[in-house]
Amino acid sequence: MPTRRPSALLLLLGLGACSDGVATPAGQAPLRRLTPTEYNRTISDLYGFGTEDWPEHPEDEDLGSFPQTLPPDIRIHGFEGMLEGQVASPYLAERYANVARHYARFAPEAPRFWACTDRDEAACAEQSVLRFAHRAWRRQLTPDEVKRLTTAHQGFAANHGVETAVQLSVAAILSAPQFLYLAELGDSATVDAPGASDWAMASRLSYFLWDSMPDAELFERAAFGGLSTPGAVEEQARRMLAEDRAREAVVHFHRQWLDLESVYSTRPDFEAYATRYVTELSDPEAWAEEANEPDDPFADQDLEEAWSGALVGIRAGMVREAELFVERTVFDGAGTLEALLTDHHGYVTEVQGITSASTAVIYGVQPDQVHDSHRITEQFTDGNIDYELVLRPATYPADQRAGLLTQGAVLASHAHPVHPAPVLRGKFVLEQLTCTGMGQPPDGAEAAAPPDTLDAQSTNRERLAAATGDPICAACHDTLNPVGFAFEHYDSMGGWRDTDNGSPVDASGQIQLWGADPIAFNDAVELSRALAGQRRVYDCYAENWTRYALGRELRPTEEPDLVAIQDAFWATRGDVQELLVSIVTSPLFLTQTPSETPEN
């Protein structure tokens, strides 16, 4: 532990850091760009405005102050922030320039900007700009960087007042690659930038566990070489996991892993579901009569709008349910992957908007299964209309629900408008939970799929089995279909059903995982419980997290380190927080440098 603190200025000038000897070389992680999420959160931490306290845009209040939209990454395995998914485009370059300018306007007012009190003094502005660069670039500046920045700032100050000069310098700092990228200088840079590896470690930890920049304690550790042993890294990781931002970061991982937001793009059919799940619409004629003048020929569209309004709330409620479930399970509950896959508690949502709706109807829960005392109320807007979401903890029937796979968000986002989609559900489970890549369907596969109409003459399972019986189709569908059929008890919105087209639902099947005996099940609850006992599922989950932590694909030579992480995860019976600790203390994370450098 350090015993003395160098002054901020000494640090900036590269004179103060003590290098206590680097026990673990930190290597040099491949150059990854901040994701839009990370960019905005970093700005928030740099400036120190609360989310609600951002001042209005000085030029145009309609623009909104925070956050700003940035071009999204291409998602790899469902995740942003992956090296392979980060390309640059002309629009991206222009947008970054504009967003840097936008945020720069707020710098002089930001609570965390000024390093000194004499704001009108040239020296104070200069010192603050240098300190800002040090924080924004997340490390000690090299002497060359100090020189260039000082020159640039003095140039701005010569032509403008203090405030404008500060804004210009901040725009420049935010446009530089040191801000936009997690740019590690590597071990070879120690002459220019002492302790480069410790600074790099601080950012690796903070962007993995918080989706944002390091806090003051991490910076202090980095400045004193206090992040150079696995023990020190572990200590910081445990401290960080106890903070609220870690909850949001863990939820963000699951949001992407489960592709939760795709539920927003689903198109449940009005005739199939509106009357069933939205009480207000259960009698369309009565509704039309009440909402419109009698004999209104346009009631169809009004009904559709009402249905759409109800769906906004239902979808948002389903996403929030999954997010809350993950957060509470990982941080306040059992904390394990097993619980994520088997726990039959959830959150029912009631929505008040233009149309009120409740997911309780979809989940078929009775009032005594809903716990009103722990309800959570959130505001939500779809841009035009404000909604109030009320989420209440609920206990679902244990023979109908088991964990994330049987929650509304996952079920509804893998469904066709009228009928559920066993192929999409099977593919999702195989790929996201067991890391079994199924590839893309061949040309013509889509055209051969059964039509998604209300007038079907058989069960969904029968129709799909018939459509995929051809040996060419069967090559993949023999694997996909049985897993997907496990979810046949859930309709396109995730509601439970005992019959399909008048026949009892057959949700039985089997799943064959690599290196394991086939597992038979009668329904999705049994499947979920079985998956929760499979090593393969734990290995896959750990692999997803590891890849996410590194922001890149793993190389074959890295397998032994991955296996060590997977062994540890299995040994804890799937403790998620311990998994994150074991990832950051793994040689993969500590040294980062891939043995083969990707050329793309």
Place this chain on the structure above:
Amino acid sequence: MMSPVNRRQFLSALGAGAGASAVATTGLWGPRAWAGTAPKRFILLSSGHGTVYDYWKMRPRGRTDRGDWSEDLMGLSQDAFSRALAPLHPYRSRLQILDGLSMATAELDISGYRHEKGWLHAWTGDWVHFTGADLFSTGPSLDQIVAGAIARPDRLPSLELQVEEGRPICHAGHSQQLPLEGDPRAAFDRVFGLLNSTDPLLQAQGSILDFAIEEYKGLRGYLRPADRARLAAHFDLVRQLEQRLVGLSEATCDTGSLLGLAGTSEGYDALFQSMADLVAAAFSCDLTRVATLSLGDLPSDDFGWGWYLSGDAHNDFAHRIFQDDASAQAMSDYTAAHAAQLAYLIGLLESIPDPEGGSLMDHTLIAWGSELGDGWHGYDRWCALTAGGGWHLDTGTYRHWEFGGTPIALLTGRGRIERCGLPHQHMLVDIAQAMGVGVDHIGLDHVRSKAGATIDLTGGLPATA
């Protein structure tokens, strides 16, 4: 500090002479007169609330709703033009009026959000991405696709403008909605303003990017080759951006009297004209080759119906077009008001000589459509037209395709229909190809109807004989 408003002076600086409109209406330069090496330009014009089909369509010389047919517009008198399109009669030689299209794919997308889905499908031809709070595109819009093919590297690739509250129709790619500029002065700044701007951050943008590029050079020495290449790819684009800024600040273009533009924004028509003038000036100096004008709602006074109902076009008129003929007439006049604005734009571009010969309009293609088919949110009758593009399109024609050829069920103002008109993607393809983009589809290349039929969306509009 602004010089007095003097648009005429600006037009005269561009060589249009004092009577721009008068010159224009005579059709001084006919279509196809110049098809040489002059740069091609594209304008996307999008308005709200669709139109009223019965007041928009034309049935010249005994034509009916049956069959696919086309008619030569040159033979039509002013009286033979429809009420909604009457103001465009003087420019009929440049028009291609497209009757029989539908925005069918929007109907197959998520429930509700009919305006929003419409303005995304109209110009991207692709599904929407709904985040739970907003709708975004899943692909680029037509203007961006064209800009990607024809932009000059040292100039603005495209200009995105709105008049009042225009819909966000410009998209660079998945979830990349481009901001629309509605303030003529800010729009002017983006095109001409690097030297004239009063915003120090904008003025210094070149220095800011210079700094970033220097930092990139300083950093790259520390990086491994693969990372160096990744960073180079990004900062080459930053360099291009800087090059564009330099190019724009050094472009030779007489903007002296154009400064006055910023003041001419009283009222919808004046605002539209300011934006149109800006586009014409930008084209004339080749500062950009693609522009979008997204037109927000017209106040009822502006299309002559303030006496009937005061208030907004949306609820007072658009929603009532099938209930009340007065509202239908009002919304036809609403379309006619936009048609008059388009006529102004065509006239303006005709009146300005292209430095390469002919007029600007001879090398410009304008596409006009709406977010919806009709005011009651139907997608079934999507009324669209093009102006210009005579080097590729069969201009001076009215083209009709019989309704009902496509088996997609649409919700309309008159109940649900099982078959609709041609998916509008075919029009987008025609336009892209006219602008030299070598594609066979824009957005979706096929969709499936609910009944399972596969509908091909590739290729341009079929012949109408």
